[in-house]
Amino acid sequence: MNYSIRNATPEDAKDIAALHINAWRWAYKEKVPAGYLNSLSVTKYTRRWKKWLIKLQPSSRVYVATHAKKIIGFSHVGKSMDQDALESTGELFQLYIDKIYLKKGIGKALMHKGLEFLSKKELKKVTLWVMNSNVATISFYENFGWKPDGHTKTVNKGAFSIIEVRYTKIL
Secondary structure, three states: OOOEEEEOOHHHHHHHHHHHHHHHHHHOOOOOOHHHHHHOOHHHHHHHHHHHHHOOOOOOEEEEEEEOOEEEEEEEEEEOOOOOOOOOEEEEEEEEEOHHHOOOOHHHHHHHHHHHHHHHOOOOEEEEEEEOOOHHHHHHHHHOOOEEEEEEEEEEOOOOEEEEEEEEEEO
16 A cells, blocks of 8 residues: 655644544544544644644654545654653654554554654653553554553543553663
């Protein structure tokens, strides 16, 4: 399958937002209340993504994978925002793929593109947070050498909470 990876631009905000919401709806269908998933708004996410992409720091990147001019996946990396992170720690903030393009190497390529960027910024370690019940995603990361570091956090979403586990990888 032919696809390419490039830096995201503010013009990609709506397509990234739609993919982001669709990925949440299928990936977290049985892990998050349906009412929350149904309430996700492409309009609100588009505004958020546009703002992020306009104000993207030099230490961060958002990459998109495209096929036939359609965005089919994205990743977002930068310096870690964890309170206990060293200056030399990066973070994979997000990695989402359109469901019909899973298991085609796109997630791996987007992840590696982000890790390559962080490595060029002379970061030594990278972290990510993943929902503790998201077994498929945990398996994906573990297959590429990510290891849990023992830290967890609870993300409050109002009517429910998500428990996330932190994974690390040496660059």
